[in-house]
Amino acid sequence: MTVGIRMLGGVEVELDGRPAALGHTRQQHVFAALAIDVNAVVPVDELVDRVWGEQSPQRATGTLQSYLTRLRNALPGLAIVRRSGGYALLVDDPLTVDVRLFEHLVDRARTTSAPERAVELFEQALQLWRGEALAGLDSPWAVATRELLDRQLFAAELDVTDLRLQLGRHGVLVPELVERAAAHPLDERAAGQLMLALYRTGRQAEALAHYEAVRGRLATELGADPGVELRQLHQRILTANPVLAVPARPADQVVPRQLPAPPTGFAGRADELAALSEALADTGGVPIAVIVGNGGIGKTALALRWAHLRIEDFPDGQLHVNLRGFDPSAPPVTPSTAVRGFLGALGVEPRSVPADPDAQAALYRSRVAGRRLLVVLDNAADVAQVEPLLPGSPGCAVIVTSRNRLAGLVTKHGARPLIAGILDDSEARALLDNRVGVRRLAAEPDAVAEILALCGGFPLALSIAAGRAQIRPGQPLAVLADELRDASTRLGVLDEDDPGSGVTAMLSCSFDTLTADQARVFTLLGLVPGDDIDLHAAASLAGLPAGRTAQALRDLEQRSLVSQDSPGRWRMHDLVRLYAANRAEDPEAALRRVVVFYARSAQAGNRVLDPSFPVTDADEPIPPGCQPLAPSDPMAWFDEERRCLLAAQRIALEHGWHLAAFWLAEGQVIYYYRRGRHHDNLALWQAGAAAAEHLGLGVQGVAHRQLGRAHSRLHQLPEAIDELNRALAVFEQAGDLGQLSRTHQAMALVLERRSDDLASLDHATKALDLALRIGHRLWEGEMRNLVSWYLARLGKLDVAHEEARQALEVFRELDDRAGEADTLDSLGLIAERGGRHADAVDHFRRSIEMYRELGNFTVIAGLHDRLGRALLGLGDRPAARRAWEHALAQYHEQRREADVERMRDQLAELD
Known part of the structure; x- marks a missing residue:
């Protein structure tokens, strides 16, 4: 929706070009009081005072709130919100408010050194005035604001008049200046402007007479004489001083116009264009913007688009040079060659150009001094190539494009870096629209969507795809989509029509400049299992020490071949990945290193989360160059690496690395349980079970048990029981008492979901007996707690409490926080079933707190469920509602539909 808010006249609002009704005068006061400080909070007291x-x-x-409600109803496209003690009118662009736009244009006019452009900006600002500001509003605030805006208007009128006089437009100014001088008879600046205009139009006597009139009025009304400037102007008019003539541009000044044609089919980049405008604003120095990005990302197109849009800001010309920093067909342009070219464009005869490069640069700086020039230095290789081409005095602006970051320009010359990234979906679609045509794209929406996805917002790839479509007008776009679909041939398709300018050629220019370490890391990053990679995984992938890998990554980022979307995580564009992977040497060995890195690191993280977790006994050597990690914060590490771990498991299965695929499932058991990602956990263990089929019987038993637990957490009980029975059979055959104990424990938990507490107690008791036989102290605590849980559910509260007490002793002895939290949950259930609701609430809340500290959010939903019942037993219905609402949100997040419905029913009954 387009919005227009006008206060430089009557207070008006337009929504999509149609006027909106603001209501009566006092309601208009409210709107104006908010609009004058758009996007800022106006405190309630201040708002009342303004109105x-x-x-x-x-x-x-109360009256104010009523007015605000009416305004919201009348202005559906605007947001009037309550914020921290006040109200704010929110708009996407503050310049939709004419007062803000007026101030913006005036500020721009006052900061530009080009008089013609400054006049245009002032005139745009003055045209916004439709009459008296805030017309019809009469509060003291409105009157004071109107006076302030009138002073701003008067100041702008005086400023633009000075510029018009400077440009020799005195002839048309006289009527306007006569009127202004009459309206402001004591303003000496207005008087001086009228006197100068009269003098230049041959009306010297009238100019002198006006001076005498002003001098007399000042003496009569203020008892003062005219100021120094007006007296000096009077004297110069008396003597016809030549300094009063219109300044003239030197007749021999050459105005270069070297910009190439504006880019065709340009689309999007609104944010980047705005950032360029901000970076190149005239602040009294030489502003420099450095556009950085990969080859083919559209740096040159962006620079030229901005330069042509703002061409009037540089009336003294535009200089442009392609420095060929990454051109395979020619060596880079030397600074001396570029300077000589600039001097020729500025009208310097070749024989007048000195031979010494430093003298050439000095002459160049002298020639551009005092001029308003734009200098575009395209495709720069490094800082040394750019520095001699920088102007040395204010008035000029510089745009540099490069694949390298050119940090020296930022640190030494205050350049503003601008990273050119890929186009978003709408921008990419607009580019194809501009090149191929809207009708043709509309005829094949599915093919167009696939082409956009396969080009990934990469401007060069999109342009090449558009070109192929243009030169084959009779061919369906679906054929182009088919050609691009195969990753192994995609680059070839994008290079076919113009091999020297395709994606491969563009990337080869950058690749050919890399050192051995940089090339190794770059090519192997094309094999990354997930979307991105961290330093530790990258070091294992490359088989290099972490320090050398980190340096190579930094160098590649400087060359815009990789990027960090988040700190410490590196990624490539899909097309760059394809190119890199095609250049990789011994890719299978590199993939093996990174898959084992993820598998071993996941196991290490799992052991930190649960030191008692029984790791499958298997021995496989770590490949040379692989450097597994022991995460210090496993939950955070798993959060970051989750997608990469899933991709690594997929690659392990594809290559037949079965043990690594199984380890990747086993190493994430505790993480997925604590995060409540049960659907993902099931998929992980389906893959783990497929890998286990190629391993020993014990590994298969573990896979069946974990699959059973995964099914049970999704309430897929028949599948869960079937898998757990398979696991029990395997471990009984193998005589593995420890694994039998863990599997009986799992079976007890599944049968609980069927409300078969007697059967659950039977399996929990068997699990406890086995734990006692093998002397595993921690497992003894776990199984005692489990037995106490089912005893409590069966109403045997005294014996349940004793088992829970012994379990709590074990966990506190072993400093096992997870076990202690679990046992507090059991004690809460025992207390709640025994009618001791206050004790139950205490136990549940302590358990919730401990689980939160551990990052285990799976069980917290059930704890809030039970906490709500205990609170209801205490008669605290509001607290019970809050607990159950919390449980409902968590059940919903975990996609536990049966629990969601049950919780909704409980809340409904509570109502």
Whole structure:
């Protein structure tokens, strides 16, 4: 929706070009009081004062809220919101408010050194005025604001008049200046402007007479004489001083116009264009913007688009040079060659150009001094190539494009870096629209969507795809989509029509400059299992020490071949990945290193989360160059690496690395349980079970048990029981008492979901007996707690409490926080079933707190469920509602539909 808010005249609002009704005068006061500080909070007291002043009604706040409600209804496209003690009118662009736009244009006019452009900006600002500001509003605030805006208007009128006089437009100014001088008879600046215009139009006597009139009025009304400037102007008019003539541009000044044609089919980049405008604003120095990005990302197109849009800001010309920093067909342009070219464009005869490069650069700086020039240095290789081409005096602006970051320009010359990234979906679609045509794209929406996805917002790839479509007008776009679909041939398709300018050629220019370490890391990053990679995984992938890998990554980022979307995580564009992977040497060995890195690191993280977790006994050597990690914060590490771990498991299965695929499932058991990602956990263990089929019987038993637990957490009980029975059979055959104990424990938990507490107690008791036989102290605590849980559910509270007490002793002895939290949950259930609701609430809340500290959010939903029942037993219905609402949100997040429905029913009953 387009919005226009006008206050430089009557207060008006337009929504999509149609006027909106603001209501009566006092309601207009409210709107204006918010709009004058658009996007800022106006405190309620201040708002009341602006609307009524000292005459505010007794219930001003209530009346104000009524007006705000009416305004919201009348202005559906605008947001009037309550914020921290006040209200704010929110708009996407503050310049939709004419007061803000007026101030913006005036500021720009006052900071530009080009008089013609400054006049245009002033004129745009003055045209916004439709009459008296805030017309019809009469509060003290409105009157004071109107006076302030009138002073700003008068100042702008005086400023633009000075510029018009400077440009020799005095002839048309006289009527306007006569009127202004009459309106402001004591303003000496207005008087001086009229006197100068009269003098230049041959009306010297009238100019002198006006001076005498002003001098007499000042003496009569203020008892003062004219100021120094007006007296000096009077004297110069008396003597016809030549300094009063219109300044003239030197006749021999050459105005270069070296910009190439504007880019065709340009689309999007609104944010980047705005950032360039901000970076190149005239601040009294030489502003420099450095556009950085990969080859083919559209740096040159962006620079030229901005330069042509702002060409009027540089009336003294534009200089442009392609420095060929990454051109395979020619060596880079030397600074001396570029300077000589600039001097020729500025009208310097070749024989007048000195031979010494430093002298050439000095002459160049002298020639551009005092001029308003834009200098575009395209495709720069490094800082040394750019520095001699920088102007040395204010008035000029410089745009540099490069694949390298050119940090020296930032640190030494204050350049503003601008990273050119890929186009978003709408921008990419607009580019194809501009090149191929809207009708043709609309005829094949599915093919177009696939082409956009396969080009990935990469401007060069999109342009090449558009070119192929243009030169084959009779061919369906679906054929082009088919050609691009195969990753192994995609680059070839994008290179076919113009091999020297395709994606491969563009990337080869950058690749050929890399050192051995940089090339190794770059090519192997094309094999990354997930979307991105961290330093530790990259070091294992490359088989290099972490320090050398980190340096190579930094160098590649400087060359715009990789990027960090988040700190410490590196990624490539899909097309760059394809190119890199095609250049990789011994890719299978590199993939093996990184897959084992992820598998071993996941196991290490799992052991930190649960030191008692029984790791499958298997021995496989770590490949040379692989450097597994022991995560210090496993939950955070798993959060970051989750997608990469899933991709690594997929690659392991594809290559037949079965043990690594199984380890990747086993190493994430505790993480997925604590995060409540049960659907993902099931998929992980389906892959783990497929890998286990190629391993020993014990590994298969573990896979069946974990699959059973995964099914049970999704309430897929028949599948869960079937898998757990398979696991029990395997471990009984193998005589593995420890694994039998863990599997009986799992079976007890599954049968609980069927409300078969007797059967659950039977399996929990068997699990406890086995734990006692093998002397595993921690497992003894776990199984005692499990037995106490089912005893409590069966109403045997005394014996349940004793088992829970012994379990708590074990966990506190072993400093096992997870076990202690679990046992507090059991004690809470025992207390709640025994009618000791206050004790139950205490136990549940302590358990919730401990689980939160551990990052285990799976069980917290059930704990809030039970906490709600205990609170209800205490008669605290509001607290019970809050607990159950919390449980409902967590059940919903975990996609536990049966629990979601049950919780909704409980809340409904509570109502």
